[in-house]
Amino acid sequence: MVPSIKAIIRSVLPNVRFGSGLPLAVKAVYEGGIRIKVSLPGVEPWAFLDQEILDPRYGEADRKRRLRERVRLGVLRVLEEAYSLAPRPWGLLMGVRPTKMVHSMLDRGFSQSELRKVLANVYAAAPEKIELLLTVAAQQRSFFHPNPNQPVSVYVGIPFCPTRCSYCSFASYPLASHGHLFDGFFEVLCQEIKAVGGLLKELKIDVEAIYLGGGTPTTVQGKKLVKLLSLVRQYLTTPATKEMTVEAGRPDTLSGATLSILQEFGTDRISINPQTMQERTLQVIGRGHGIEEIKRAYRLARTIGIPLINTDIILGLPGESVSDVEDTLRQIEALRPDSLTVHGLAVKRASRLKKEEAEVQIAQETGAEMAFLAAEYAAKWGMDPYYLYRQRHTLADLENVGYSLPGSQSIYNVQMMEERQTIIALGGGGITKLVSPDLSLVRHINPKCPATYSQRIRAGLGAKIGQIRDHFLV
Numbered sequence: 001m002v003p004s005i006k007a008i009i010r011s012v013l014p015n016v017r018f019g020s021g022l023p024l025a026v027k028a029v030y031e032g033g034i035r036i037k038v039s040l041p042g043v044e045p046w047a048f049l050d051q052e053i054l055d056p057r058y059g060e061a062d063r064k065r066r067l068r069e070r071v072r073l074g075v076l077r078v079l080e081e082a083y084s085l086a087p088r089p090w091g092l093l094m095g096v097r098p099t100k101m102v103h104s105m106l107d108r109g110f111s112q113s114e115l116r117k118v119l120a121n122v123y124a125a126a127p128e129k130i131e132l133l134l135t136v137a138a139q140q141r142s143f144f145h146p147n148p149n150q151p152v153s154v155y156v157g158i159p160f161c162p163t164r165c166s167y168c169s170f171a172s173y174p175l176a177s178h179g180h181l182f183d184g185f186f187e188v189l190c191q192e193i194k195a196v197g198g199l200l201k202e203l204k205i206d207v208e209a210i211y212l213g214g215g216t217p218t219t220v221q222g223k224k225l226v227k228l229l230s231l232v233r234q235y236l237t238t239p240a241t242k243e244m245t246v247e248a249g250r251p252d253t254l255s256g257a258t259l260s261i262l263q264e265f266g267t268d269r270i271s272i273n274p275q276t277m278q279e280r281t282l283q284v285i286g287r288g289h290g291i292e293e294i295k296r297a298y299r300l301a302r303t304i305g306i307p308l309i310n311t312d313i314i315l316g317l318p319g320e321s322v323s324d325v326e327d328t329l330r331q332i333e334a335l336r337p338d339s340l341t342v343h344g345l346a347v348k349r350a351s352r353l354k355k356e357e358a359e360v361q362i363a364q365e366t367g368a369e370m371a372f373l374a375a376e377y378a379a380k381w382g383m384d385p386y387y388l389y390r391q392r393h394t395l396a397d398l399e400n401v402g403y404s405l406p407g408s409q410s411i412y413n414v415q416m417m418e419e420r421q422t423i424i425a426l427g428g429g430g431i432t433k434l435v436s437p438d439l440s441l442v443r444h445i446n447p448k449c450p451a452t453y454s455q456r457i458r459a460g461l462g463a464k465i466g467q468i469r470d471h472f473l474v
C-alpha cells in the first residue's frame with residue numbers, strides 16, 4: 001500500500017495492523033478530471049469527480065499530487081464512516097508547514113475564496129483552521145523577497161541548557177553533565193562564525209535576520225557572551241540586518257549583567273519562555289525555575305531596554321486543565337509581551353515525557369478549548385497570528401502558532417518556517433537550508449552533540465564553506 005495512504009490510515013487508527021481485516025479498494029482514473037472511488041465493505045463507497053484540477057493554473061505535478069490527495073480523502077471519508085470517527089480539524093493537512101501550499105497557490109493567482117474552497121473540499125480542513133491559515137499567509141506575504149539568496153538569514157545554535165526539561169526533544173545538553181564540553185564547543189563555534197561570516201562578506205550577501213537559538217544561548221555568559229556577540233556583529237551583521245533575536249528561554253540564565261550585554265550589542269528581541277505560569281507544573285516538567293524568576297527577568301529586560309519580548313507557552317502540559325491555561329494567560333497578560341508563541345505539547349521519542357505518555361493525554365476537545373482560549377487572549381491583546389507549524393505526536397492534534405502585535409513579528413521565524421529564504425545555520429544542531437530560485441532546497445545539518453559538532457566542524461568546515469559558496473555562485 002502506498003505510504004501516504006498508510007499514513008492517513010494510521011493517523012485515524014493508530015493501532016491498525018496492515019494485511020488483515022477489511023479490504024480497502026481504490027479506483028482512480030483521469031477522465032474529464034480525476035475520478036475516484038474508494039470502497040470498504042459495510043459502508044457506502046466514496047466517489048468523486050474533481051474537475052477543479054483542470055484549471056490552467058495547475059500543472060502536471062499538481063494533477064499528480066491531487067490524484068494522491070483525492071485517494072487519501074476518500075480513504076479518510078470511508079474510515080470516518082466505518083468507525084464513526086469525528087472529522088479531524090486539519091483533515092489531510094498532515095505536514096509540518098501547511099502554509100506552504102497556501103503560498104504556492106497565492107503565487108499562482110488563486111483568490112482567498114478559491115483557496116477556501118480548495119482547503120475545505122480537497123484537504124477537508126475545518127473552517128477555523130482555514131481562516132487561521134489564510135490570516136497567517138496574508139501576514140507573511142510582505143516578508144518574502146524575490147531572490148531567496150539576497151538577503152539570507154543566519155541561525156546560531158548553542159546546544160546547552162541549565163537543566164533538561166522533561167518534554168524537550170531539541171539540541172539541549174544540561175550544563176551540569178555536559179559543561180566540560182562547553183569550552184571546546186565555543187572555540188569551534190567562533191571559528192565557524194568567522195569562516196562562514198567571512199564568506200558571506202566576501203560574496204556580499206546581505207543578512208536580514210540573525211537568530212541565536214538552542215538550547216539556551218544565554219548559557220553563554222560574561223566575557224564569552226561579549227566575544228560571541230562581537231563576532232556576530234563583526235562577521236554576520238550587515239547594513240541590511242533588520243533583526244537580532246536571542247532565545248533567552250530560561251529566565252534562570254537572565255541576570256542583569258547578561259541582559260545588559262544583550263542590549264549593548266543591539267539585541268532586538270528576546271524570548272522569555274515560562275511555558276506555564278503554574279508553579280507545580282514548572283516543577284513537574286523540570287524547568288528549574290519558578291514564576292517569580294520569570295517576572296523578575298521580564299522586569300529586568302524591560303528596565304534594561306530590550307525592545308521586544310516574546311513568550312512561549314505550551315498547551316497540554318501534564319496535569320494542566322483549561323482553567324490552568326487561562327490562569328497562565330492572565331498572568332502573562334500582566335507581563336505585556338510583544339508576541340506570544342503557543343505550542344501544543346509534542347511527546348517525542350527523545351523526551352523524558354515519552355516514558356510517562358499515559359499521564360499526558362488530553363482529549364481533542366480540551367486541547368481545542370485551550371487553543372481557542374490562547375487565540376482569544378492574543379486577539380484581546382491586539383495580536384495577530386503570523387506563523388504556524390505542526391509537529392508529529394502533538395497532543396490533541398494541536399498546531400503551534402506565533403501571535404504578534406503589529407510590527408513586532410519575528411522576521412526569522414517567518415523566513416525559517418516558509419523556506420523561501422536561504423538560512424545559514426552555525427553551531428550545534430543548526431540546519432542550513434540552501435534555497436534555490438525554484439524554492440527547492442538542500443540541507444546541511446550540524447551535529448547536535450557538542451563533542452561531535454566540534455570534531456566534525458574542525459574536520460569538515462572547508463567542505464561546508466565549499467557547499468555554501470557553490471550554492472551562491474550557481
Ligand code: SF4
Nearest residue numbers: 161164165168172215
Ligand atoms: S530550555 Fe528549551 S532547549 Fe532547554 S531543555 Fe528546556 S525545552 Fe529543551
